[in-house]
Amino acid sequence: MADHDHATDHGSELSETQLRVRALETILTEKGYVDPAALDAIVETYETKIGPRNGAIVVATAWTDPAFKQALLADATKAVAQLGHISRVGDHLVAVENTPQRHNMIVCTLCSCYPWEVLGLPPVWYKSAPYRSRAVKDPRGVLADFNVQLPKETEIRVWDSTAETRFLVLPMRPAGTEGWSKERLADLVTRDSMIGTGLPRKPGEIAQ
Amino acid sequence: MADHDHATDHGSELSETQLRVRALETILTEKGYVDPAALDAIVETYETKIGPRNGAIVVATAWTDPAFKQALLADATKAVAQLGHISRVGDHLVAVENTPQRHNMIVCTLCSCYPWEVLGLPPVWYKSAPYRSRAVKDPRGVLADFNVQLPKETEIRVWDSTAETRFLVLPMRPAGTEGWSKERLADLVTRDSMIGTGLPRKPGEIAQ
Amino acid sequence: MNGIHDMGGMDGFGKVEAELNEPPFHESWEGRVLAMQRAMGYAGAWQIDHGRFAQEALPPQVYLASSYYRRWLLGMESNLLERGYVAPDEMAAGHALRPAKPLNRKLTTEVVQKGMARSSFYRQQQGPARFKPGDRVRTKNFHPQTHTRLPRYARGKPGMIELIHGCHAYPDSVAVGQGDNPQWLYTVVFDGRDIWGPDADRTLKISIDAFEPYLEPA
């Protein structure tokens, strides 16, 4: 979805927003509230360092290390922090496990809360009105939009992130991955599978 | 509120709608579904014949004729039809009486249902999101927007027109109008007083 | 459907602003839209709840950004297309390209000049009324994807039957092409606190007109 600013009246819509943002940065910098170099560093962090690979490693570790999996489900904040590959983990992370009986899906209906530390920035669809409005009422319809169909009897559990708790779905390990390394398993773990709108790739779906 | 078409993208907004409406009328006329002369007649009817004066006469009659008032409150459709000054009255009209204990206010939260036969076309504010959203939740706040303040203990009864029933508020007759003619009384009856967002004018507020 | 049209109780729209000496129409096209809608209704092209449903189905951002008569226009266009009265290529061309679909009757100047009454929605009753004035009821909690006239704010709430309006065509059926399916219609009154919670204005009572299938005994 292209960013399109309908709120302005005539032509050159993006540049209105762009000029406005630039003016704001000028004011905040002149006031001494922000340091443009620090802003650059934040942008760079989100563009290059924080992404769903972090979460994928967490999932792959849980798939291969039963003690870690237990720790993750008991206290995800602490377990992920001890894993060490994510430099800083905020509090309030909760991991929820998919099973043959239950499929978990995460949404934030009121804004767009998302576990940035482990998944990076949320995709546009996650922040969109279609997802926020429908996930709690028609999750199977939303899954169909993602070409995911689950057995009719599977319980669908939708977690609406209404407080500062952030949820990470621990998907089921695909069959046929016995003996795989953590890194290879992590390649199967898609972002959407950790939100609950997708399933992990199957072994045949990635390059060998 | 000026009509302003935000749904289109660039410039000449009104003309986009205007052209679209003209094209539609052309198609419907060519198809034989509508007769432009009949459309003219409808527009003329709403512009010149149907307006709140109809309702004001109904109210003034109820103020001066106790039997009519009783009939109006029992079955407004029938009572108004028998009054005869409104050429055709649809079914389902209900009159609700203001008293010192109770003030009535009419809204249609789901669309903009309104008693056209007796009040004419609804004003823009009646059809607006601020009125439709707030009337049922904060009617005293809405009244304040109209500079109307009612005693704290007065019951506020909001009628949400969710079916085809249409409601007409019968406001309280202002003091100091003893012996007035129906026509003179009708001058006191504002449109808003028959919706419940206003009160009738006081004798001193109209030209003698 | 839980569309943006169902806005009773929403916050954030701001003050109610009345316009002094408001004209019947602000633009001439508004009158044409109203008149075409009336004419197509008179002709029996669709019913009032089809018109409402078509507007409710507009994307919320379009609904909010469109004026009242613009919404009528958009709803009318979608009913014309959906029901086959006008084809997409005709809409694009701005002209009729093939014969019309027959309609029951046509609105003429004479009919307008005699005075057009609103349709009656009274229908033959299918059985006795389940409730009578004074009965305590509770509105149902349901959330159909289709047209309904039970607003969200009034679902699952305790109230009292105040008036009984006879049997009416049932919008929830009409809008989805399932016929009149006549139902008893009641005015149900609620205490403001049952709707908005204990902080609501204690003097507030709200009523809706509710069809019998919306209600269960309380």
Next chain:
Amino acid sequence: MNGIHDMGGMDGFGKVEAELNEPPFHESWEGRVLAMQRAMGYAGAWQIDHGRFAQEALPPQVYLASSYYRRWLLGMESNLLERGYVAPDEMAAGHALRPAKPLNRKLTTEVVQKGMARSSFYRQQQGPARFKPGDRVRTKNFHPQTHTRLPRYARGKPGMIELIHGCHAYPDSVAVGQGDNPQWLYTVVFDGRDIWGPDADRTLKISIDAFEPYLEPA
């Protein structure tokens, strides 16, 4: 507030459309907005619920017509103005015209490079938890004009306590400048049919994270 942001269960927004190979930002200004927001948050200019409340208070038509980061921008501007960090004439001029209002600290490149963790919302408990996992509860029915994190669809509904997350700053108080007012936080799970009625997907369970004042025993 019952703003347009509270859209859980609304119909009409259409399908969810995912973008293949979506970049972190679609326009460079988006990254600047995010970074300024993070920097002002680090500086203690306002709290996360003030940021949310400012966005919720946007007129619904503006909210829906604005992209995610555009809403951040509008919310940030209103917090800057409302809290006196920037004056309207400065906003209009695009330059600082007078000295800054002091802030607790300033975000530096070093802080960013060490890794910025999200703030903790844990707070000292003010008393024992009222509920424990397995308890049946009912969410309250209230409709404040101010910020709350109890969505409309989940008000007045029966549910069960599933998890207890400790004591947290209470958004309903924080957003209106009444301090942290720490409250116990629970995950409460609902049956889909209790929320959406008997026609709901029978396999659906929904949970929210609910602060203790949102709940009463059932």
